[in-house]
Amino acid sequence: MSTELSHLAVRIKRLSPRHRLAHLRALIRREPAGSNRRLTLVALLHDQWATTPANDNRSL
Secondary structure, three states: OOHHHHHHHHHHOOOOHHHHHHHHHHHHHHOOOOOHHHHHHHHHHHHHHHHOOHHHOOOO
8 A cells, every 4th residue: 555545544443433434535526537545445445334333334
């Protein structure tokens, strides 16, 4: 993971799980399709989604 994205991962840990997922989705939408950064953000979103507690997914 690039330094910029590892820094992002540390910064978003302060957010609640729901806000973290929403923020990552918004960042992904801003990136051009097929870009390396977008693919990395998608992977980060997938990791965050997998670690989100089940009871916090109710309104997503």
